[in-house]
Amino acid sequence: MTEVKPMRADARRNYERLLEEAQRAFAEHGVEASLEDIARRAGVGIGTLYRHFPTRDALLETLLRTRFDAQAERARELLTHPEPLAALQAWLAGLGDATRTFRGLVELTADALSDESSRLYASCHEMREAGSHLVERAKTEGALREDVTTDELLLLLHAASWAGGHLPGPGGMHRLLALVFEGLRVS
Amino acid sequence: MTEVKPMRADARRNYERLLEEAQRAFAEHGVEASLEDIARRAGVGIGTLYRHFPTRDALLETLLRTRFDAQAERARELLTHPEPLAALQAWLAGLGDATRTFRGLVELTADALSDESSRLYASCHEMREAGSHLVERAKTEGALREDVTTDELLLLLHAASWAGGHLPGPGGMHRLLALVFEGLRVS
DNA sequence: TTAATATACGGAGGCAGCCTCCGATTGGCT
DNA sequence: AGCCAATCGGAGGCTGCCTCCGTATATTAA
Numbered sequence: 001m002t003e004v005k006p007m008r009a010d011a012r013r014n015y016e017r018l019l020e021e022a023q024r025a026f027a028e029h030g031v032e033a034s035l036e037d038i039a040r041r042a043g044v045g046i047g048t049l050y051r052h053f054p055t056r057d058a059l060l061e062t063l064l065r066t067r068f069d070a071q072a073e074r075a076r077e078l079l080t081h082p083e084p085l086a087a088l089q090a091w092l093a094g095l096g097d098a099t100r101t102f103r104g105l106v107e108l109t110a111d112a113l114s115d116e117s118s119r120l121y122a123s124c125h126e127m128r129e130a131g132s133h134l135v136e137r138a139k140t141e142g143a144l145r146e147d148v149t150t151d152e153l154l155l156l157l158h159a160a161s162w163a164g165g166h167l168p169g170p171g172g173m174h175r176l177l178a179l180v181f182e183g184l185r186v187s
Numbered sequence: 188m189t190e191v192k193p194m195r196a197d198a199r200r201n202y203e204r205l206l207e208e209a210q211r212a213f214a215e216h217g218v219e220a221s222l223e224d225i226a227r228r229a230g231v232g233i234g235t236l237y238r239h240f241p242t243r244d245a246l247l248e249t250l251l252r253t254r255f256d257a258q259a260e261r262a263r264e265l266l267t268h269p270e271p272l273a274a275l276q277a278w279l280a281g282l283g284d285a286t287r288t289f290r291g292l293v294e295l296t297a298d299a300l301s302d303e304s305s306r307l308y309a310s311c312h313e314m315r316e317a318g319s320h321l322v323e324r325a326k327t328e329g330a331l332r333e334d335v336t337t338d339e340l341l342l343l344l345h346a347a348s349w350a351g352g353h354l355p356g357p358g359g360m361h362r363l364l365a366l367v368f369e370g371l372r373v374s
Numbered sequence: 375t376t377a378a379t380a381t382a383c384g385g386a387g388g389c390a391g392c393c394t395c396c397g398a399t400t401g402g403c404t
Numbered sequence: 405a406g407c408c409a410a411t412c413g414g415a416g417g418c419t420g421c422c423t424c425c426g427t428a429t430a431t432t433a434a
Contacts, residue, residue: 008430011382036420045384050422110353148366155350156363163346166297176343179335180367195401195410223391232413237393 015052017042022059030103031060057119060108064120068127071095075130085143088134089181092153095131096161096173106165110158113151128154156180202239204229209246217290218247244306247295251307255314258282262317272330275321276368279340282318283348283360293352297345300338315341343367 007015021042025033035056039049053059074094081087099106112120113128131150138144160180164173194202208229212220222243226236240246261281268274286293299307300315318337325331347367351360 008381010430014383034420035422039384046422047384047424048382051382056421107353110350114354152363152366155354156366158353159346159350159363162349163297163342166294166342166345167301176339176346179339179343197401198411201412221391222393226413233393234395234413235411238411243392 014044014048018044018049018052023063026102031105031108061120061123065123067098068124071098072127072130075134078134079137084138084141088138091131091134092157093174093177096157099161100165106158106162113154201231201235205231205236205239210250213289218292218295248307248310252310254285255311258285259314259317262321265321271325271328275325278318278321279344280361280364283344286348287352293345293349300341
């Protein structure tokens, strides 16, 4: 079942050229980069781009799926880290960095995480699961408030990443993430 | 100096019709609403819109300036509130609510606050000043960490507001803002 | 090799939005 | 009433989105 006929040689070539150029374009101009431009640079008609990737999201999803998988893997590795809270924070920081490779990506992933009908939702589901294990561990070891959910933490992380993107220098996100983790009250 | 000739009657009429329709359009479709549509609904040529408001930002700024002033005023009032930290939090919450009247407005104001060359920067300067007094008071009364700046707090607020906009239900922003204020560590 | 055919390609064309420019119009003043 | 500066309006040039379908070609079978 789900027999997958191999692509025709020219189709496969174009598919890969398109992904390369899309990566470049999104990195340079953000997730709103011109699709016509991507097709042009790939030396391909606009129709070909749309045949392979019916929507902008489909194209982005293809580029992002491997990254999500990498983040899931990283979460699993961090489960052996001796400090549960530090592990969680480190994982979130890495995730935040990843969402900054394309301008506008934070918005996209934040939406994907909360909208089950989103195309990207499924793609990042496994990653979320892996992350929630980190959260659970931090809670059971008494390092993290019980009343905070994984989704809230992910959203806070995305918020910090978003905010970091609206600061001039680099490192803004990490500073904000640290602020959130440390809390604001004088103790 | 700065003599201001009164506008011609038709010009003034169009100016006001445009502001009304712009308010409606931005509220309904977010800050990216079609300018041609606004002109159309105002019963005015697109050229007229551009003459009165050379850029989208100019139009938005005109709509927002009075709001910024209101926020500044509110900050001054809250200086008499007995609880400095609660006053600060209340002010930020109100500000956060205000940035949610137009979809996409958070991004705009966050940028405005950190980009001195922005058109909106000057508009919200007074508001920021008023807010920083609230921050200073909270610090001198030992209710707020000394190492947090007004700009960081404003950015965190905008981040919470942004994140709230990416959650399904309402009230998300307040919950996140509370989380930030309470801190995440088990104490 | 060649012929047949499923597969894939490309870009014209229709639509919408941005912004500029300039001939047509009109309010206000004498 | 008549003048003219102020104002208007929208055509036009551009870019980007997306669809549709006539054309080209990789593959397979003969």
